[in-house]
Amino acid sequence: MKIVVARMSGFCMGVRRAVEMILDAPETHPGPICTFGPLIHNPQVLELLASRGVRTLEAIPDRGEGTVLIRAHGVPPETKRRLRESGLRVIDATCPRVVRVQSIIRRHARKHHAVIILGDPEHPEVVGLLGHAGERGVVVSSLAELERLPPFPEAILVAQTTQNTALFQEAVAWVARRHPHYKVYRTICDSTERRQEEVMRLAAEVDALIVVGGKSSGNTRRLFEIARETGKPAFHIEDERELGEIDAGLLARCRAIGITAGASTPNWVIRKVILALENAVYRRKSPLHKALYALMRAALLTNGYISVGAAGLCHAASLLQGISRDTAAWVGVAYLYVQSMHILNHLTGSRADRFNEPERARFYERRKVPLTAAALACGAGGLCLALWQGTVPFVLLLAMSLLGLSYRIAIWPSRLSPRGLRRIQDIPGSKTVLIALAWGVVTALLPAIASGRAGEPAAAIAFVWIAALVFVRTAFFDLLDMQGDRLVGKETIPILLGERRTRRMLKAILAVLIAGLPSATAAAGLPAIGHLLALSPAAMLAVLLAWERGAVLPGVRLEFLVESHILLAGALALLWGWAAG
Numbered sequence: 086m087k088i089v090v091a092r093m094s095g096f097c098m099g100v101r102r103a104v105e106m107i108l109d110a111p112e113t114h115p116g117p118i119c120t121f122g123p124l125i126h127n128p129q130v131l132e133l134l135a136s137r138g139v140r141t142l143e144a145i146p147d148r149g150e151g152t153v154l155i156r157a158h159g160v161p162p163e164t165k166r167r168l169r170e171s172g173l174r175v176i177d178a179t180c181p182r183v184v185r186v187q188s189i190i191r192r193h194a195r196k197h198h199a200v201i202i203l204g205d206p207e208h209p210e211v212v213g214l215l216g217h218a219g220e221r222g223v224v225v226s227s228l229a230e231l232e233r234l235p236p237f238p239e240a241i242l243v244a245q246t247t248q249n250t251a252l253f254q255e256a257v258a259w260v261a262r263r264h265p266h267y268k269v270y271r272t273i274c275d276s277t278e279r280r281q282e283e284v285m286r287l288a289a290e291v292d293a294l295i296v297v298g299g300k301s302s303g304n305t306r307r308l309f310e311i312a313r314e315t316g317k318p319a320f321h322i323e324d325e326r327e328l329g330e331i332d333a334g335l336l337a338r339c340r341a342i343g344i345t346a347g348a349s350t351p352n353w354v355i356r357k358v359i360l361a362l363e364n365a366v367y368r369r370k371s372p373l374h375k376a377l378y379a380l381m382r383a384a385l386l387t388n389g390y391i392s393v394g395a396a397g398l399c400h401a402a403s404l405l406q407g408i409s410r411d412t413a414a415w416v417g418v419a420y421l422y423v424q425s426m427h428i429l430n431h432l433t434g435s436r437a438d439r440f441n442e443p444e445r446a447r448f449y450e451r452r453k454v455p456l457t458a459a460a461l462a463c464g465a466g467g468l469c470l471a472l473w474q475g476t477v478p479f480v481l482l483l484a485m486s487l488l489g490l491s492y493r494i495a496i497w498p499s500r501l502s503p504r505g506l507r508r509i510q511d512i513p514g515s516k517t518v519l520i521a522l523a524w525g526v527v528t529a530l531l532p533a534i535a536s537g538r539a540g541e542p543a544a545a546i547a548f549v550w551i552a553a554l555v556f557v558r559t560a561f562f563d564l565l566d567m568q569g570d571r572l573v574g575k576e577t578i579p580i581l582l583g584e585r586r587t588r589r590m591l592k593a594i595l596a597v598l599i600a601g602l603p604s605a606t607a608a609a610g611l612p613a614i615g616h617l618l619a620l621s622p623a624a625m626l627a628v629l630l631a632w633e634r635g636a637v638l639p640g641v642r643l644e645f646l647v648e649s650h651i652l653l654a655g656a657l658a659l660l661w662g663w664a665a666g
């Protein structure tokens with residue numbers, strides 16, 4: 086079964102902007118911080134916000150304290166005024182597209198035009214719009230209600246920004262026939278329109294549609310209505326646990342399933358649904374397929390796969406530097422170091438793992454003791470191997486290990502760190518940079534130091550190549566985890582630079598690596614394997630482009646493919662070694 090995910094699924098611009106504003110609020114506005122009504126219809130997001138001290142205000146208090154954020158839906162002007170009068174500072178996160186509709190309504194209400202709003206009368210956005218129309222506003226939710234309205238000498242017709250476009254078209258056609266003097270404003274948000282059009286296109290490609298999002302989210306419910314109207318079996322689920330309520334036989338018969346999600350659905354919820362479907366697909370495959378899939382998952386969860394990749398990279402870096410002595414020991418050190426650090430990293434993992442990688446979080450939660458023992462044994466084993474090779478490499482590896490262990494530990498007292506930078510982890514983007522540097526040191530520099538070649542250009546080239554390759558890998562995973570990371574307060578490279586700039590930067594680094602390694606190989610007279618190793622960043626670039634086009638979805642397969650480009654370098658080095666005899 087093929088899984089196709091709509092490109093326009095998950096947070097829209099307005100919701101993303103409101104989430105960003107509330108997360109930035111504690112730094113710029115007086116506390117306590119609260120939102121007027123739940124920010125979005127997702128219990129996990131609300132729980133996360135609550136854990137960061139953001140409460141939900143359900144009614145306007147007599148005397149307010151701190152700051153209140155108005156959601157993307159907007160509110161009536163009267164509500165905003167009363168919030169201010171209560172003493173609260175107000176941050177207005179009304180979506181700019183909703184603001185535009187509000188100002189159209191105000192302009193015409195001032196000129197005594199009647200304002201007809203096609204929308205759900207209970208929806209907060211419509212309540213807000215009606216507030217801007219004053220006494221001249223009227224809400225209709227169907228064509229029948231529109232037809233029952235009395236004629237107005239002057240009137241405008243607008244729609245809730247997330248209204249069903251087909252229904253709005255019918256309303257527009259009716260107005261054109263019966264009251265051609267009414268002015269019509271096409272106020273359905275383009276994000277909503279494109280989402281709805283995409284569902285219809287998707288329906289033509291797949292056998293069933295799954296709409297993910299809160300049952301009380303208006304735009305998700307409308308997406309579901311549209312999905313149902315296409316005639317294909319359609320299901321509305323809030324999260325992956327509700328997949329069990331769908332007829333398993335029907336899913337099994339589908340050759341392709343389409344997934345779309347409402348504007349307030351976090352991307353990790355969509356990812357969990359994809360992962361659950363992926364698991365279900367493999368459960369129905371042949372025993373060989375099932376075994377391979379289980380092996381793939383185990384290799385990723387235990388970090389065995391990436392540790393083998395580190396060992397392979399070390400072998401490749403040694404060949405690139407012309408080092409042939411004791412490479413097996415350094416390959417072992419690289420494997421043990423990466424295995425130990427990755428296990429410890431996940432064991433002490435942040436709360437973001439619960440959202441970004443729930444399967445991994447559960448795996449580590451349940452096996453804390455054996456995994457801690459394995460991590461310590463690997464760390465100690467790596468240090469012993471390094472000591473056997475020499476004191477300087479041992480001290481360097483010990484320093485790298487201590488740096489890794491102290492990553493989440495508060496080093497400076499809070500009074501000496503007014504900006505809250507108490508741990509290395511608190512330095513924005515530090516994780517991605519440190520992992521890249523650590524891999525460069527362990528896989529390229531340690532063998533160079535031990536063989537007395539650390540001062541040669543080959544060592545610098547191998548170090549930069551590996552650090553850049555690993556930087557791209559880690560930053561790519563950070564890209565996938567952006568929403569969860571942002572909500573728990575992690576400042577990764579994509580959060581600092583933004584998604585689009587990060588993608589551009591990663592592609593640029595990969596392009597430089599693809600062209601740069603063969604050039605550096607030729608210029609510095611390195612072994613010809615340098616030309617071959619350019620295939621590794623080329624493979625990562627292909628994965629990145631495939632992910633951007635939606636050809637590979639976030640899940641086990643994507644993670645496996647990303648890690649495979651690291652292993653590819655090791656495989657190429659092995660082949661090269663055998664071919665060279």
Ligand code: SF4
Pocket residue numbers: 097098099100157158180181182183246247274275276277348
């Ligand atoms: S659906 Fe459109 S109008 Fe509504 S919040 Fe999102 S971007 Fe804004």
